[in-house]
Amino acid sequence: MVVISVRTVSSPSPIDLSVTPAEHVRDVKQKLAERGHPVESFAVFGNGRFYRDDEKVDGVETLFVLPTNSMSVGGEDYDTSAAEMLRREAGVSSSWASNGQLYEYTSTANPNMAAIPWLAFPAHLHHSGPTRVIPFDLSKQMGLEYTATSPNLLASFIRIANKGDQIETDAVATSQAFYIIRGSGKSVSEHGELEWNEGDLFTLPACQKNILHMSTGDSPVSIYFVHDQPLLEYLGVKPSKRKFEPTFYTKDEMYSMIERVKHEPGAEHRNRIGFLFGTGATKETTKTLTHTLWALFNLLPKGDNQRPHKHNSVALDLAVACQPGCYSLMGWELDEDGWVKDPIRVDWEPGAAFVTPPGMWHSHHNESGGDAYVLPLQDAGLVTYQRILQITFSTLSEFPHSPQKPRQLGIENPNSNQKYEPVEEQGKERETERREETKVAARE
Ligand SMILES: [Fe+2]
Known part of the structure; x- marks a missing residue:
């Protein structure tokens, strides 16, 4: 068993979880849910990349569990995008991460672009x-x-x-x-x-x-x-x-x-x-x-x-x-x-x-x-x-x-x-x- 530190927007402090090298991301999510942090549809980031649910978490020390868009979690509004959270909490300095933008779906599905004029x-x-x-x-x-x-x-x-x-x-x-x-x-x-x-x-x-x-x-x-x-x-x-x-x-x-x-x-x-x-x-x-x-x-x-x-x-x-x-x-x-x-x-x-x-x-x-x-x-x-x-x-x-x-x-x-x-x-x-x-x- 190893202990990994999990950061999620629903918890103000890191959550330590014991996992075996054979366990998958979905197992981590299950354990978080049991601890009162349902994150089923969240994205999981660690070691500089995102993980699929069916991947093992072997070798990961810190996992970031991120909302895929801005939302209200635990009664608190989070208008911080996942990318911004990554930069702030994970200290990810990659310019790739800073390039990303995540938008709430319903307010962004029809973006405000300049119309084509009739001239x-x-x-x-x-x-x-x-x-x-x-x-x-x-x-x-x-x-x-x-x-x-x-x-x-x-x-x-x-x-x-x-x-x-x-x-x-x-x-x-x-x-x-x-x-x-x-x-x-x-x-x-x-x-x-x-x-x-x-x-x-x-x-x-x-x-x-x-x-x-x-x-x-x-x-x-x-x-x-x-x-x-x-x-x-x-x-x-x-x-x-x-x-x-x-x-x-x-x-x-x-x-x-x-x-x-x-x-x-x-x-x-x-x-x-x-x-x-x-x-x-x-x-x-x-x-x-x-x-x-x-x-x-x-x-x-x-x-x-x-x-x-x-x-x-x-x-x-x-x-x-x-x-x-x-x-x-x-x-x-x-x-x-x-x-x-x-x-x-x-x-x-x-x-x-x-x-x-x-x-x-x-x-x-x-x-x-x-x-x-x-x-x-x-x-x-x-x-x-x-x-x-x-x-x-x-x-x-x-x-x-x-x-x-x-x-x-x-x-x-x-x-x-x-x-x-x-x-x-x-x-x-x-x-x-x-x-x-x-x-x-x-x-x-
Ligand atoms: Fe026409």
């Missing part, structure tokens, strides 16, 4: 000025230390002002998507050379070298550029392999597909009239633009109102073509008709982009005299793969008496395009946070 990125940013990349940087709003439009993605405009101008992009990303808003030119990368024109879209996998873009036409070039570098920044990684093959979609191909889709029976009753972009690498899995990126080419016919839906991916929409009178309504709830309740209104502008936060209901409306097209790019390749997209539709079957139009046309987006220029002012703080209350049982 617009006006078209005039790529209509003038020198050749440059113009990132849609919402990092300050989201509390990030790297340039990002959403936690996983960065959207930018690339402007090439003059014929013959060249510009390089250097995204450290697994997926890069380029939609040609206007102009014509070519891009040269380690994957090859591609000539493109207005309305084309192409994707490139990870590039070890910069991509060179140049204008070959007489008019300026504007490109909508979305990639997943922020996701890699968050993970602290660099891409190590090509996850898909470079893929090119022409404007003609896209509009032909739209014609097919819109003439299919029942198209007028669909939540959206459009098609999803896919590539070979995702054919058997997510059926998305790349393994992380997702893109929809959506027709919003004149006079149409596309009912709300929501999803857990973040949408970075580009208004491809529209006339005044096209807009989206966004909000956190549906009204009794299944339209967005108390919506924020984001007016569309050709060549402008806007963010739709995750989980937010959004509907699209066209009160103009012409058809409109919108191209949302999202992180829904990744989110679909993770099985957490949770796309939900407000359907007529659920709201059979719903009017064709929403009764509320929304208030103007407080972060409208006009208030959002120049781009250097994007760091201003905005009241965009929204917290859902977490209703969690206090303790099971």
Whole structure:
């Protein structure tokens, strides 16, 4: 028999226990319980590491029996984390121990993180000025230390002002998507050379070298550029392999597909009239633009109102073509008709982009005299793969008496395009946070 000293938060002084070398941690806990210190679910630490219940305590002189979170023990509140207790009582000087944080579950399960704002990125940013990349940087709003439009993605405009101008992009990303808003030119990368024109879209996998873009036409070039570098920044990684093959979609191909889709029976009753972009690498899995990126080419016919839906991916929409009178309504709830309740209104502008936060209901409306097209790019390749997209539709079957139009046309987006220029002012703080209350049982 040997005597080990046990320190536990339920006892102000050490408890000496006699044990045999063959006894396990569970035996120590049993003896503590017999001494009036029930510690069944506690963690046990000794000799610089934590012990499982089925391990022997042979060779341990002092055991620390620790709550796995802050709790009330013996009628006394302990707000000291186990790590802090270790530092204080065990004198553990390891920086590893001081790095640890333990949190009470119910008060921390929904941490207070900065919300993803609904902001617009006006078209005039790529209509003038020198050749440059113009990132849609919402990092300050989201509390990030790297340039990002959403936690996983960065959207930018690339402007090439003059014929013959060249510009390089250097995204450290697994997926890069380029939609040609206007102009014509070519891009040269380690994957090859591609000539493109207005309305084309192409994707490139990870590039070890910069991509060179140049204008070959007489008019300026504007490109909508979305990639997943922020996701890699968050993970602290660099891409190590090509996850898909470079893929090119022409404007003609896209509009032909739209014609097919819109003439299919029942198209007028669909939540959206459009098609999803896919590539070979995702054919058997997510059926998305790349393994992380997702893109929809959506027709919003004149006079149409596309009912709300929501999803857990973040949408970075580009208004491809529209006339005044096209807009989206966004909000956190549906009204009794299944339209967005108390919506924020984001007016569309050709060549402008806007963010739709995750989980937010959004509907699209066209009160103009012409058809409109919108191209949302999202992180829904990744989110679909993770099985957490949770796309939900407000359907007529659920709201059979719903009017064709929403009764509320929304208030103007407080972060409208006009208030959002120049781009250097994007760091201003905005009241965009929204917290859902977490209703969690206090303790099971
Ligand atoms: Fe959507």
